[in-house]
Every structure is written in C-alpha cells, then in structure tokens.
Amino acid sequence: MKSNKQRRAEIKARRLERAADLKAKLRTQDARQLSAGGLVPGMAMADKSLLAHYNTTFGEVPDFYLDQAYTCRDCGAQEVWTAKQQKWWHEVVQGSVYSQAVRCRACRQARRALRDAALRNEGANLLGDEVARLRALATKKPTDESLAQVETALQSKWRSLRVVAIEVMGQWGGPEQIERLQAFAADRGSSYGSWEYEASKAAAKALARKAEVDPEC
Ligand SMILES: [Zn+2]
Incomplete structure (x- = not known):
C-alpha cells in the first residue's frame, strides 16, 4: 500500500508534468484554443464578475487560470501553483493581481512559525x-x-x-x-x-x- 507521502509526491510529479505541458502548448496556441473542447486538466475558468480589482493598467482580466510551475525561493523545490489555488487567491481572497507563488507550503509554514516565535519572544521570554x-x-x-x-x-x-x-x-x-x-x-x-x-x-x-x-x- 502506498503511504500518503508517496501519493502526494506522485500527485505533485503529475502536476509538474502537466504544468510544463500546458506551458509548451501555450507557445503554439493561445489559451482559447486550448480550452476549445472544454476545460483541460490544470485549468480553471475565471469568474470575471469577481475580478473587478483586476481592472487596472495591468492589462486584461484573465479568462481562466492555468497551473504554473515555480521554484521555491527558499528550498529550491519544484512546485505548482495550481489553477484552483490561483482562482481562490484572485477571486476569494481578492489578492494582489501581481502576486506570484514564491514559496512552497513547508517553507511558508516555517517562515510563519519563525515570525510567530519572534513575536512571542520579544522582551519577556x-x-x-x-x-x-x-x-x-x-x-x-x-x-x-x-x-x-x-x-x-x-x-x-x-x-x-x-x-x-x-x-x-x-x-x-x-x-x-x-x-x-x-x-x-x-x-x-x-x-x-x-x-x-x-x-x-x-x-x-x-x-x-x-x-x-x-x-x-
Ligand atoms: Zn520550499
């Protein structure tokens, strides 16, 4: 039987592959063509009504999100900022248009823990x-x-x-x-x-x- 860790590693490997694949396809065709036959894996439709904050000089409001591969700034791990996570970030959190995922989950947690510890320790401890x-x-x-x-x-x-x-x-x-x-x-x-x-x-x-x-x- 596979451990959760193994399973997570497999999912991650598949996502990385898919993100690379999507990126390659985008070089030869635009995203509209990509989704001509409906959503492809690693893609999420954007709800433009929730993207008012996108209407800046930045440019166009996206039609959809695509899984994006990135390298963690702290540990160098290959990670994927999934289309779903991007949708959540832009539409639910209404996060900055310019935001990019830069750190893996483990490194984000480590940073938060360090910051919390520093705050707790200030002075008394x-x-x-x-x-x-x-x-x-x-x-x-x-x-x-x-x-x-x-x-x-x-x-x-x-x-x-x-x-x-x-x-x-x-x-x-x-x-x-x-x-x-x-x-x-x-x-x-x-x-x-x-x-x-x-x-x-x-x-x-x-x-x-x-x-x-x-x-x-
Ligand atoms: Zn990391």
Missing part, C-alpha cells in the same frame, strides 16, 4: 531565557568565559539579569566573589525598590546561603 542561561552557569565551576558573562550581566540594563548575576556569584562563592557580595550587601541603607536595595538583598541572601555550608564567611 528572551529575558527569561537569559536568566535561565545565567543560572545554569552557577551549577559549574566558574571559567574565564562564565566570569565574563556574569560581569556582562551585572552591567545589563535589565535589573533581573543583574540580580541573577549576584546570585550566581553567591553560588560560586570564591573569595573574590564573597568580597564583592559583601560590598553589595553593605549598601543596606538604599531606598526600597532601588537597584542598590535589590542588589544588597540578593547579595545578603547569597552570603547567607554560603554561610550555611561555609560558616567562616
């Missing part, structure tokens, strides 16, 4: 990802690279990243980090809600956690 990434640094011994990343986070315009950087320093808990945490923690007098206040709180918490396992701090 990117920050969330960055927080998670910084936290993960704390589970390993500091390296030059991760130390630099924490330094960068400390300069971030996002307060939450700066706070996480302080927490990570606390978890690393080397002498140099302890010293810096103590300096942060010393700034207790700052006004509630200020960055210094938040930093002091985060540093104090990190030092307290450190103290439980290392009482000499």
Whole structure:
C-alpha cells in the first residue's frame, strides 16, 4: 500500500508534468484554443464578475487560470501553483493581481512559525531565557568565559539579569566573589525598590546561603 507521502509526491510529479505541458502548448496556441473542447486538466475558468480589482493598467482580466510551475525561493523545490489555488487567491481572497507563488507550503509554514516565535519572544521570554542561561552557569565551576558573562550581566540594563548575576556569584562563592557580595550587601541603607536595595538583598541572601555550608564567611 502506498503511504500518503508517496501519493502526494506522485500527485505533485503529475502536476509538474502537466504544468510544463500546458506551458509548451501555450507557445503554439493561445489559451482559447486550448480550452476549445472544454476545460483541460490544470485549468480553471475565471469568474470575471469577481475580478473587478483586476481592472487596472495591468492589462486584461484573465479568462481562466492555468497551473504554473515555480521554484521555491527558499528550498529550491519544484512546485505548482495550481489553477484552483490561483482562482481562490484572485477571486476569494481578492489578492494582489501581481502576486506570484514564491514559496512552497513547508517553507511558508516555517517562515510563519519563525515570525510567530519572534513575536512571542520579544522582551519577556528572551529575558527569561537569559536568566535561565545565567543560572545554569552557577551549577559549574566558574571559567574565564562564565566570569565574563556574569560581569556582562551585572552591567545589563535589565535589573533581573543583574540580580541573577549576584546570585550566581553567591553560588560560586570564591573569595573574590564573597568580597564583592559583601560590598553589595553593605549598601543596606538604599531606598526600597532601588537597584542598590535589590542588589544588597540578593547579595545578603547569597552570603547567607554560603554561610550555611561555609560558616567562616
Ligand atoms: Zn520550499
């Protein structure tokens, strides 16, 4: 038994062949002759009453649509913009007269998914990802690279990243980090809600956690 995938591939191959065939025929005869004996496969009649938007300087309103082969702009696959799809585009969607199919279905979906993800990620989630990434640094011994990343986070315009950087320093808990945490923690007098206040709180918490396992701090 054939899988759906096989069947789709066969249909596509047949459509491509047919589109090439139609194109070849159009070189020797015009479309009216083509359809003299009625519609041929790969052809759909146009409903001119739905094509008012076609009446531009662009030219004639089409009598019908023909399957058109095209190459996907992104993946290079051979595809067919079928006559039915064109009819739907021009008459139902009332899409642009100048439109051409340029991407295969899979590539269109991939683009849409990327765009949606980018929209979702704007702001909040990117920050969330960055927080998670910084936290993960704390589970390993500091390296030059991760130390630099924490330094960068400390300069971030996002307060939450700066706070996480302080927490990570606390978890690393080397002498140099302890010293810096103590300096942060010393700034207790700052006004509630200020960055210094938040930093002091985060540093104090990190030092307290450190103290439980290392009482000499
Ligand atoms: Zn593609």
